Amino acid sequence: MVNQPTSMVCPSCGAPLPAYSNGTQVVCQYCNTVLELPQDDTQIAVVIDRGTFNAPRPPANKLLARIIVVFMILSVASVGVLLFVLAPPGQIKAAKGPKIYSIIDAQLLPSESAAASNKIVGVSYNSDESYRLSLLDFSQNLPLSWQSDKLDAPGYQVQFKVLKDNIFVVADTSLSAYRLSDGQKIWQTSISDQLPGNCPLCLILSDDKVFVLTQLGSLHVFDATSGKQIWTTNFDEIDDAIYLLNGNPLIVYSKNGVVALTQFDAQTGDVLLEASPTCPNQVFPDDVQGFNLHDTMLTDLEMKNFFILYGFWKPGCLEKWHGFDMKQQWQTLLPEDLVRHEPDILQAGAQLFFSNGAGDQIWQVSEGDGEAQLLLQSENYNLRPLILQNETLLVEAMRKKGTARYELWAIVLPTGKQIWQVIPKAKTPITNNFSSSVSAEGIYLVHALENNFILVQAFDDPARISFQQVDLQTGVISQDRELILPEQSIFSLSLIDWQEKTVWLNIDGVIAIDSDTATITHKY
Helix, strand or coil: CCCCCEEEECCCCCCEEEEECCCCEEECCCCCCEEECCCCCCCCEEECCCCCCCCCCCCHHHHHHHHHHHHHHHHHHHHHHHHHHHCCCCCCCCCCCCCEEEEEEEEECCCCCCCCCCEEEEEEEECCCCEEEEEEECCCCCCEEEECCCCCCCHHHEEEEEECCEEEEEECCEEEEEECCCCCEEEEEECCCCCCCCCHHHEEECCCEEEEECCCCEEEEEECCCCCEEEEEECCCECCCCEEECCEEEEEEEECCEEEEEEECCCCCCEEEEECCEECCCCCCCCCEECCCCCEEEECCCCCEEEEEECCCCCEEEEEEECCCCCEEEEEEECHHHHHCCEEEEEECCEEEEEECCCCEEEEEECCCCCEEEEEECCCEEEEEEEEECCEEEEEEEECCCCCEEEEEEEECCCCEEEEEECCCCCEEHHHCCCCECCCCCEEEEEECCCEEEEEEEECCCCEEEEEEEECCCCCEEEEEEEECCCCCCCECEEEEEECCEEEEECCCEEEEECCCCEEEEEC
């Protein structure tokens, strides 16, 4: 039988090989691979010659096709570059690192100039299942400025605060400092334990120090520049909070069964001042009431003095103390029902307004001398102070009798007279919405402006947000705008912050809305 010529391709480079018949070798003319041809039906043996490799030239029709493909790729790339140049800020996402799925605890950075700040920092959850610090700068075409390295804990165990040019982060049992400009880690150190859950006052910053209170009861103080621990001390029973007064930390803890308010020297850790407040007890006169670990305490707006509210038996006590000498300035007696449970407090100028979250009274107290008066009482409502402007107090009133609903009242000082009311269509204030989900019944929030306020209401089915500007003196709605959002399986909303009339929200991503026009100005 006559052997038919056999054709094949080079197993090394894929180039076609010449037909052979009864030969012993074939050499690839492109890559110099030598193929030993079998004398029977056994497999071809391949010997690679390490000479110069010359890529095979494709046939003419394939060459033309490749030229066309290259031309199309270059054309698409050119269009992409043009879109990048022409796109307005916030419409193109940066593709640095893993894709961001969500941002937790997003915070609007303070403005560095007269212009409004457009920078958001938060903890992102990413496509590689990591948690990272992420900075969004909406003044740039690509908002994602940077992502940090992976954090050492899931998002719920991360707390961070910004001071000047740095971000200080507690993740699990580590404390780190990152540069705000590029997200690079400056230093990292260890702390004794995790922070207590939901404790915003357990990480506190001063101009040059970082104060951390762990759930083990340890107070750590670090140098903000170097990360070096300056001093630490431990407590057996402690309130989960650090109060900073005149640059020094104040801690509430139990000492030999007595609760003490103790101020430490920030530099040395030495005890500077200590006090154990007491309140009269009209039920058991021989047994005065003491301040307990979890009673209410707050500093004034200048962080120089503090107020405490405590008592279980009749009466309750409200007191003002000077931070620099830990001496009581005044004591005011209040109804015990007002102080037994954590009250709602509004600090406004030189006035304090108190209400029990489930109570029907609002009390007004002067910060200067402690003079107190019952400003408002309504038996069928739970009352909460919201905003004070030009001697007019905006009050949130939840009706308990009949159909439950929320109302907004304007109360004139000092008479306590109600001059108007507005009934939001939304059923629940955002402060009482324990999840971020929005239902068809809606949630609302208010934001104070100079002479009026903005009522924001969000509803699902369809997803939408409305903005009403209300005059605080008259209750007249001067502006009403609505933004319809794209349909989504779950409409979730949480407030990040306000910038004058622009609200920053977390709605499956960061979004900024101009309340005057109900238009989206930034989105990521």
